[in-house]
Amino acid sequence: MTFLAVIALHASAAQAGLPAIHLSQSEFAAQYGTIRAMEEAKETPEAPGLRKAVEDLAALQHRFPSRIKTRAGQLVEAEKDGRARVDGLYWRTLDALTFSAESAEGLNRIPDIMPKVGGELDASDAFGTIRKALDESKDEFASKLWPSERSAAQSCIDSFDEIPPAKRDAAIRFILQTAGIKKQPNSIEMLIVPRMAGPEGMTVRTMTGPLVIIGAGKYRGSDFDEVVLHEATHVFDTVAGTESLFGELRAAAQAANRSAFDVEEVPHTAMFLLAAEAIRLFVDPKHKDVGETFGIYARGLDRLCRVERPILKDLESHRIGADEAVKRIIDRRSPQFIESEAYASASSAPRRAFFIYGLSSRAGTGGWHRGATRSAT
Ligand SMILES: [Zn+2]
Numbered sequence: 404m405t406f407l408a409v410i411a412l413h414a415s416a417a418q419a420g421l422p423a424i425h426l427s428q429s430e431f432a433a434q435y436g437t438i439r440a441m442e443e444a445k446e447t448p449e450a451p452g453l454r455k456a457v458e459d460l461a462a463l464q465h466r467f468p469s470r471i472k473t474r475a476g477q478l479v480e481a482e483k484d485g486r487a488r489v490d491g492l493y494w495r496t497l498d499a500l501t502f503s504a505e506s507a508e509g510l511n512r513i514p515d516i517m518p519k520v521g522g523e524l525d526a527s528d529a530f531g532t533i534r535k536a537l538d539e540s541k542d543e544f545a546s547k548l549w550p551s552e553r554s555a556a557q558s559c560i561d562s563f564d565e566i567p568p569a570k571r572d573a574a575i576r577f578i579l580q581t582a583g584i585k586k587q588p589n590s591i592e593m594l595i596v597p598r599m600a601g602p603e604g605m606t607v608r609t610m611t612g613p614l615v616i617i618g619a620g621k622y623r624g625s626d627f628d629e630v631v632l633h634e635a636t637h638v639f640d641t642v643a644g645t646e647s648l649f650g651e652l653r654a655a656a657q658a659a660n661r662s663a664f665d666v667e668e669v670p671h672t673a674m675f676l677l678a679a680e681a682i683r684l685f686v687d688p689k690h691k692d693v694g695e696t697f698g699i700y701a702r703g704l705d706r707l708c709r710v711e712r713p714i715l716k717d718l719e720s721h722r723i724g725a726d727e728a729v730k731r732i733i734d735r736r737s738p739q740f741i742e743s744e745a746y747a748s749a750s751s752a753p754r755r756a757f758f759i760y761g762l763s764s765r766a767g768t769g770g771w772h773r774g775a776t777r778s779a780t
Contacts, residue, residue: 421575423590424635426560431506431537433552434544436596436618438536439498450547456540463532467493471521496520497529502594502616503607507537552597559619559627560595564696566628566686574632574681581677581718582648583725584639591638593631595619604634606641614640625687626696632678633693640674648718648725649673655733660734664703665736672707673732675699676715710735 417698441448442460469481471492475717481489497520504510510533519687566574592614599618608617615634622630640649649670656666679692694700700708709734 420589421572421579422588422635422639424563424571424575424593424594424631425590426563426595426631428553428556428560428595430545430549430553431615432502432594433549433596433598434537434541435498435501435533435555436599436616437544437548437552438540439494439600440598440618443494450540450543452543453547456536459532459536461540462495463529464490466524466528468521468523471496471523486721491601493521493524495605497533498599498601498605499605500530501533502605503609503614505609507534507541510534512538556595556597556619559623562624563628563631568686574685575635575654577681577684577719578632578636578677579639581715582636582639582643582673584643584647586643586646587639588642591635592616593617593634604630604637606634607639613641621697624694625682625690626688626693629678629682629690629693632681633674636674636678640670648728651725651729652732655729656736659733661733661736668704668707669711669732669736672704673712673715675704676708676712680715680719707736713721 438453438456438460439455441462441488441729442457446457448454448457467490467597469486469489471479471489472490473479477487479492490527498518500513500517501510504513510530517526521527522525578584592612594614594616596616597619599616603618603620603622604616606613608614615638617630617634619627640647644650645654652673653666656669661669675692675694679690682690692700694704694708713736714723714728714731717723718725723731
């Protein structure tokens, strides 16, 4: 709620100009992202302080309770939903809170505000451990990793900042106009970290307003530019509330009783497609969707892409209006349609048909991030 209130103060009418996107780095966020990524990848760094930090984080994971309550109030249990799901949710929550603290000292405040993470995990233990891991790896990170990591992330930031302003504005305007977004933020703050565990982006709440964290990771050049626009689009979606193509798709999917996967991923796929198209139209005509290049679409979104791509093209070129686009997308996602297509391909590839059908009820496989400030980022 605080997040939305903060956003409302910064929101302005579309006529007031396009939102500026500010990219920056922080050594604290880079260090935390790196030790978490090392722990997730089961790396054993040679430097003793870094190794100790990774071991401490792994030991913390072993102390995670067997269930977690999500912000939406849903109880997720290891026995029913799988240990990996519970651990993933704990880490995502801890990551978001750590990034939002903005410094190692800032972590000390969290247990006072939130004594239990996810309703079960002792926050003093969790953030005490994270603080310890940061302290014991600080000097080695600063001397051995940060210089090269910082310049790698900086080259990503530079390549985005070097897009001529007119082209960048055109790309942002294309997304805002196609998605029918009128209420928008004045600016979007993004912190670029060299490495990050879990999905490669999240939006967190800080003392000074919302902050997008992006793990530069493997993304370079126009791929990185698309990731920045995609994350910015999540902020546009949040600020616009229900008054956007994404909000309307979400509402229409809900009204049609579609699966939780559809309610989340039908609008999310539109975000992927629009960000990629914006890069192609205004930055690099040879650009290929990040979702294709890095296999994100293949994790359950390619069917949605096939449905949405031609309809969005018609919307972009004003051949149809937003209402018609929403109607067509939801109609093409009807259970009857999915079933008939699955049956049609069942004769040649029955296993695949089953797989496609099964995916429609599996939430959260397609995105590269989940936010800490929203239920579906
Ligand atoms: Zn996303």
